[in-house]
Amino acid sequence: MRLAIMGAGSLGTIIGALITRNGGDPVLIDINKKHVAALNERGATITGEMDLTVPVKAITPDQMTGVYDVVIYAVKQYDNDRALEGLAPHIGPASVVCTIQNGLPEAAVAEVVGGERTIGCAVVWGATWIEPGVSMLTSPADTMGFDVGEMDGAMTRRLQSFAALLGLVCPTAMTHNLTGVRWAKLVANAAYSGVASALGCTMGEVQTDPKALLCAAHVANETIDVSGSLGVSLETLGGKDLRGLAFSNKGELTEALLLHHAIWGRQGALKPSMLQDLEKGKKCEIDAINGAVSAWGKKVGVPTPVNDKVVELVRGVEKGLRGPGFHHLKEIVLPSLRLLK
Secondary structure, X not given: OXXXXXXXXXXXXXXXXXHHHOOXXXXXXXXXXXXXXXXXXXXXXXXXOXXXXXXXXXXXXXXXXXXXXXXXXXXXXXXXXXXXXXXXXXXXXXXXXXXXXXXXXXXXXXXXXXXXXXXEEEEOOOEEEEEOOEEEXXXXXXXXXXXXXXXXXXXXXXXXXXXXXXXXXXXXXXXXXXXXXHHHHHHHHHHHHHHHHHHOOOHHHHHHXXXXXXXXXHHHHHHHHHHHHOOOOOOOEOOEOHHHHOOOOHHHHHHHHHHHHHHHHHHOOOOOHHHHHHHOOOOOOHHHOHHHHHHHHHHHOOOOHHHHHHHHHHHHHHOOOOOOOHHHHHHOXXXXXXXXX
């Protein structure tokens, strides 16, 4: 089996290292030539919640040859046009492309490689790219997990094979409700990646600032409202029912804030990949995360004012019009809790 990990950034580096260590034979593909050189010369190094260096094989996209049977696709969504165009000649009729991207990525990938070749996977852990060849695992190792599923919810033989492959990295669950998994992860990403990127901080710093945490709570609440209007049945996250994050009065809000700590309290060191991109002066995935919530909210008639503001703030940072920081909190107007009954 020819296995490729396309987009070997913070997550891809760790996935490639662990699959290799545990008996797989992937090639890591990335556009960063210095990163590729370091991976080949010194191996893939994992720091943080894991201390490990594994020799790996790495190439740049122009060095791809032949057909890959399985592709773990981890490219940022804003690079889809370039990356998928380059990947297309290297997949065959029986190839499988599994997108582990943030947001709701399956449709965009399937449009290029075909729905029959596309499966999806939500990553339930975080990482930070440190330098060429080095990625930091920012989630406790015992909290790592994948949820993998077919777009139509079928429990296929290839899904079982892919789950076994990802099991070389961490516990992997197969789901018949990929849409529910994706929206559950979107709740987390919108609430914490979006807010933390606007504020320029880690997830833990969002949780320890009262207004920042309220912002995250409102973002999650809006995202759950939108998913409900779409008829999505949210899957659990970390074994917790995300419907408990929804609120319409002060009492429910108090319970929701406790659940925020219960679900994400151990992820405090995680710096969102969006913020990492902004710090490098690069584009980020705000349109695929909070922007997706806003766009779907408009389609179904659900107001998303806090998500909308987060999108505005992050786009301003992305364009160099402002810097990230907690001073943005004064611009985020939250629905008055006194009006919640």
